Amino acid sequence: MWRHPWKNLEHWWLSRHATQLTLQLRQRNVYTLPTPAGLMFTALLLVLLVASVNYQLSLGYGLTFLLMGSGLVSMLMTERQLAGLHLSMQQAPAGYCGGSVAVLIELHETAGRMHRSVGLRFETHAQETWVDVFPNTTLSVALQVPAPRRGIHILPTLRIESRYPYGLLRAWSIWRPATPIIVWPHPEQPTPPWPMRITPSSPQTLPRPADDTRERDMDTDDLRPYRHGDAPRKLAWKATARSLAQGGLPLSREAPPPSQSYHHTQPMLFDWADTADLHDPEARLQRLCAWIEHAHPSAYGLTLPGQPTLNPAEGAEHHRRCLDALARMP
Known part of the structure; x- marks a missing residue:
């Protein structure tokens, strides 16, 4: 002890x-508590007081007690801050x-x-x-x-x-x-392919419109907090300016991988079993996180062992729930 x-x-x-x-x-x-400057100030008051007593200096007494009063008032003012x-x-x-x-x-x-x-x-x-x-x-x-x-x-x-x-x-x-x-978990980089059961040739997929930077810069569903290593071209400059003005963080645009530029009209359900080819649990969570990031803002769900299934849904709140579920995995 x-x-x-x-x-x-x-x-x-x-x-x-x-x-x-x-x-x-x-x-x-x-x-x-006194700061180092406050301790020096106290020592100065003692020196002034001793000198005033020794030499019977009336002005010395006045200066000493004036400074002492200022110190006592500052104590009250500091606490009130x-x-x-x-x-x-x-x-x-x-x-x-x-x-x-x-x-x-x-x-x-x-x-x-x-x-x-x-x-x-x-x-x-x-x-x-x-x-x-x-x-x-x-x-x-x-x-x-x-x-x-x-x-x-x-x-x-x-x-x-x-x-x-x-x-x-x-x-x-x-x-x-x-x-x-x-x-x-940090999303896997580069973004992995979709699970085998979700393919571009599936009838539940439609071609995604061409990437329009200006439109997506104004769409808050396509934005996420800036991550270290993001390319400057991914920054949403207008949204970042608004976020910084409100005391927030820089924002980046979230785009799908170039080879998977398509959009699901049917909900997707990502399963822990979709990452069975990976042996490291952290790597599996990173892959699921990457899929969630690139599926957003479309409808998607998540199934994890030991946790309730998150049914397919859209929106920032559902996106947060899915990421929180990944964070809670043991």
Whole structure:
């Protein structure tokens, strides 16, 4: 027990902050500590006080207590930058394995005052995002989290802090979100052929119209979050501009493989057995993910062992359900 005192202390500290879906910052869960600049400021006050006492300097007393009063006022102001904020997340963040997941944190101002220089970061990351929150408003902040492995993961602890106004003190708090992060398998590249039972010569298929970049740039069903390695020509520039203006991520167009430029008028049902030629379970999930990506927005379904069958359907919500099912596979 005593070999790792800091780890034991950290475990005790985290046990006192249970996971929560939301966090309301109040005076009792906001902590204030001096920064290195604050410690130097305190040492300066002591030197000024000793010099004033030793030399009986009236102006020295005045300067010392003026600076001391400013420091005490800044303590209250620093703590008030966090107290009154309410943090939440709308839905479980999700993304593809090997990239990063955008976690959207919503800051709700409930105290009716301005909150300046509020910093947010996950404890596993050194990069911090600083924002100002206006009275009685809601601000969305996107933080990136690496997604090295597929599955359902716990979000790292979020640290919220402020050093306003003088940087002498640091008010901070932590939030352990109960909302999980969902990491989907990365689609197989290059895109594999369709299963043998789904062929271009099948009577359930019709020729797909020629690729119209302008029309598909405006069709949100053909868009997905940008993945590292996407060619610049796949970027949906207009949709990306709208997404970035709303605090979102760049968007790429999703197109079918050149050799399979056709469109199914009948629903497709992808089955785990369709990937029997692959022995690695992760490779099988990646292939199913690639088929789902290229079948969207047409109607398709998914059958996985140990999970309920997802009947063929269309739309972004069904697309998300299928990808989530792949992420939950053991």
